[in-house]
Amino acid sequence: MSKLNYSKKYNSVFSYSTKGGVKYGYRLNYYDDLHKRHERQKRGFTNPQSAYRESLGVKVEIINNETNALNAESITVKQWSKRFMEANYTHWKISTLKDYQSRLRQYILPSLGDTSLKRLTKSKYQTLMLNPMIEQGLKRWTIRGAHKTLMTIINAAVDEGLLTKNPLSRTPIPDTGHIEKRIMSKAELQKFNYQLDQESLTTQLMLYTLEQTGMRQGELMGLQWQDIDLDNLKIHIKHTRDFNGLRTAKTPNSVRTVSISTSLAKIYHNAYHEQLELFFKHGLKVKPTTFVLTSKHRLLPLNNKYVSLKLRNTLDHAKLDYLIGHFTAHTFRHQYASYLLNSGVAVSEVSASLGHASPEVTLSIYTEKTPMKKDNLADKFNNLW
Structure with missing residues (x-):
């Protein structure tokens, strides 16, 4: 030395x-x-x-x-984040806690976890974390969410006296661009549905339900067999489910009953009996509270990512891969409303089916159309072809 x-x-x-x-x-x-x-x-x-x-x-x-x-020279971002979480998690809702855990696990700690608080700089933050997120093609709201979480954690370090100021203040979050969403043309939808009929029963159930009912993705994931009325061609929407678990529907108006076509009812019938066989092989019973969508191997409830994955695969198999990113699971909802309104279905009917608070809410998104008598909207949607 x-x-x-x-x-x-x-x-x-x-x-x-x-x-x-x-x-x-x-x-x-x-x-x-x-x-x-x-x-x-x-x-x-x-x-x-x-x-x-x-x-x-x-x-x-x-x-x-x-x-x-x-x-702060010896305390790393990972160490301080752990102390911050331990001190605050009891004050948060479960959704807030899981947001923090997810952003730390996916973005913050892999990039900056070993960096000491004292050596954290704006340029290092941009180089190690922000730029890779942009290069991955992540959406701006995802990047902003991770940034907001890290800013809260670093501000807490300032309050604790570990730092004299937040070195990341006023870091610009770039606009990563907006992918224009659009619904399918009639020709594209016919091509999509032809391919969908070749896909697995679970994929058919998921995507046809979204297509023919305008249901939200979380509402689909929250469906239990007690919500399915095949005799009357109805689905009762009462819950929503995501990575935070099952909970009540988004708003009081979201609790509603939607009609389904006979073809979709047949898919539900076949899916129910398929699930009965799978559960029986594992010594289990399908209960009224069993989720409609469960995995084939572990019999656990499927998550939202599974819907997006199967949609991407079906678009790709149908030679509609140019729609990937432009047509998402939520786009089915807009497509459903647009086609019905363009066919002359009453705004009040479409609004009720979508679970909007009022027709005015629907009109703030779509164009008003000529009213028609109330009927099975799922059949109306199918009759457009």
């Missing part, structure tokens, strides 16, 4: 020899609020003035009794 030569001109500054020439550093001793002795040093400066200048900043923090900020 190279010998340290302390400067007579700059207090606490030393020089040492390296293969690249003489380098400089500083070493400071200080005591925290518990009178525990600490040492802080840093090397690699190209001149004594730079080393001395930074050491003065550290001394100012000590004088201002901000010794906690010095400890």
Whole structure:
């Protein structure tokens, strides 16, 4: 180890020899609020003035009794995030907790987890976390969500005295672009449905339900067999389900009954008997509260990602891959409303089927059309072809 030569001109500054020439550093001793002795040093400066200048900043923090900020040098983003979560999770709703956990696990910790709080800079944040997220093609709201979570965690470090200010303040979040959504043309929908008939029974059930009822994706995932009335061609929508679990429908108006076609009812009938056989093989029974959509192997409820995956696969198999990204599971809802309104179905009927609070809400999204008598909207949708 190279010998340290302390400067007579700059207090606490030393020089040492390296293969690249003489380098400089500083070493400071200080005591925290518990009178525990600490040492802080840093090397690699190209001149004594730079080393001395930074050491003065550290001394100012000590004088201002901000010794906690010095400890941020050894505390990593991962360590502080863990302390932050342990201190706050009891005050949050389950959805908030899972948002924090997901963003930390997917984006923040893999990129910045090993970075010390003191060495966290805006440029490092942009290089290690933001730019890779942009390159992955993630949507702006996803990036903003991860940014908001990290900002909250770093602001808490400032409040705790670990940092004197948030180094990430006013970091610009770039616009990653907007993928234009559109519904299918009649020719595209016919081509899509032809392929859908070749897909698995579960895929048919999911995508035809979204297509023929305008149901929300979360409402589809929340369906239980007690909600399915095949005799009267009805589905009773009472819940929504996502990664946070099953809960009541989005709004009071979202609790509703929608009609289904005889062809879709047959798919539900076949799916029910298929599930009966699978459960029986595992020594289980299908109950009224059993979810309609369960996995074939573990018999667990399917998640929203499964719907998106099967939609992408079906579009690809139908040679409609150019619609991937432009047509999503939620686009079925807009397509359902658009086709019915264009065929002259009353706005009030479409609004009730979608679970909107009023026809005015529907009209704020779609164009008003000529009213017709009330009927089975699923059959009306199918009769358009």
